[in-house]
Amino acid sequence: GEIKDGFVHGRGAADQTGGPVAGITAGRILKEIGLPEDVTVYVTATVMEEDCDGLCWKYLIEEEKLMPDCVIVTEPTNLNIYRGHRGRMEIVVSFFGLSAHGSAPERGNNAIYMASKAALEIEKLNERLADDPFLGKGTVTISEFVSTSPSLCAVSDFAKIHLDRRLTWGEDKELALNQVEEIVKGMNAKVELLNYEKTSFTGLKYGMEKYYPTWKIEEDHPVIQTGVKSYKELFKQEPLVDKWTFSTNGVAINGLFKIPVIGFGPGVEELAHAPNEKVPIEHLVKASAFYTMFVKKINR
Template identity: 55%
Template sequence: MGVRDDILKKAKEYRDYTAQVLSEMVQIKSYSGDEEAVCRKIVQMCQDAGFDEVRIDGLGSVIGRVGNGPKTIAFDAHIDTVEVGDPDQWKFDPFSGLIKEGLIHGRGSSDQKGGAASMIAAGRILKELGYSGEYTVYFTFTVMEEDCDGMCWKYLIEEEKFKPDLFVSTEPTSCRIYRGHRGRMEMMVRLKGVSSHGSAPERGESAAYKAARAALAMEKLNADLQPDDDNFLGKGTVVVSQIDVKGPSQCAVPDQAMLYLDRRLTWGEDKELAIAQVKKYISEAIGESEDKVQVEMPMYEELGWKKLDYHQELYFPTWKIPEDNKLVQAGVSAYKDLWNKEPVVDKWTFSTNAVATTGRHKIPAIGFGPGDEAQAHAPNEITRVDDLEICSAFYAMLPYVLEGKN
């Protein structure tokens, strides 16, 4: 038997094991910043799977290693989840980890502990095959992604000087190969008016009306935004997600307004461009100079479970890599070698930790993960056991293909 047949056999053999690993992870509540229990469990799981090394970094992420080659590849899964939301919308316990009829149920099953479970199985497969090739294979189980995507990797690269040669995100792709996604940023717009008594509004200048015109200006900006040159990622977007208006009292013309913006960035757009666009459109809408429109990027300053004081601005750069890139083509080859058919090559709608590895630090990246993007943050979240088997095989196969040993 060749490597391909060995990997497929072991992935199938460990199908139930991988599902059980995921079920146990789902049963451990792990909201952003409160992941210690699941991280400790993952350390144990990686050790039980025979990994060569397992450690926890300064921010709280788990870093597992298999092999000791001169080149490095990292498979990444964030292991924090969003909260449950309205419990009445769930048909089952969100933390049951129920395995039934080929599905694993519960919060994080798709987004994105499924990828983590397949990574552990892939590490076990590589160890049992005696992998000792050109790559040191890292499996990273990262924290705080839901609150601040990529900060875990910004920390690893910039503070711990851990920068792999290649990166694979295991966020849900429905077992398709993804090679990019839009970036994003958050902005806070502040506008000022002049207060007066509510009985004589003509004496004042309402910040509320400015905010209303500014919101409509953002609607216009959203309509005017254009896609990237090859229309792979599509157009950027801007959404007013919050408006807050304040004044001296409920019987006064408000003199302060704040608009909070969610801006999605396509290829060729960055924070400087986005801020300049907001200033221009709002300035024109309210009839004031651009310097009167205050636009700032908030900072993310929450502490993780290790209480390390580490933060970043809420800016997450766009990334995409060409379809003829070596890593993309290795992913395509691995998929074809395993299943004798062409994979779908596409992109995410949402954002991942690759905003840091690839958007900021230009590490070539692809995505391949179990579960569906549409399951992310949704009630009654599920993923397929079939996907877990497929992904564990793909992750184990990719290092062999990269060094031409398929």
């Protein structure tokens, strides 16, 4: 990385090293000024979120038995207060055909044709998915299409499509899977929710299904209102209370385990994974101050 013109530049500056650094700084400040009575603060620098949102927190809660009263997610919010985002899930649909010589395709059953017909219906499904006034519309898109054939002179006997399904409020995995099952009904096809299981840098192998529930916290919830009060006291103005477009560990913290979550982080979401990724140093300072103020106020 590089420090230049008031920014920290480099991969992960906004997503997601700035937030933990501000959290660690807030921890030091709280240690110096004194924590409120009966308050314990954890700064969790978790791993594997890019691959599997919430996996790290599922482990912390289920295996380490860490069950906080509330969590600040420090993903970039441009110093706004965020209270939710759409969920998502990864679905694979496999199509099983019957190969035949390419000179007589009528003898076979082309898996690519089956998958293509399903793909056109999935495109139509996207247009009629549910909407939510705060979180926005559910979506589905095909992110991968693969097929196999015994040769380039033969009818394809297998095809597979990978679906990126974004879930709005009121949508869940059963609904989403049933919608796809309905489309491929009558085809020789199998619909599956993918499972994630990989080994971390520590050698630990831990997994979960690739279903990341939608979550949102009501604006009048005490955690959100504590954030609003902290922001106004620090910065002498009203905060923007909004949502993320991308996904965070909130899918597990609140989506699975119903722990209250507030989002507040340095940097802008639009620069996440971008070649010009950067975070303002001013954001790091202000985020540290916000986290400190939030902890001081949450116990009142």
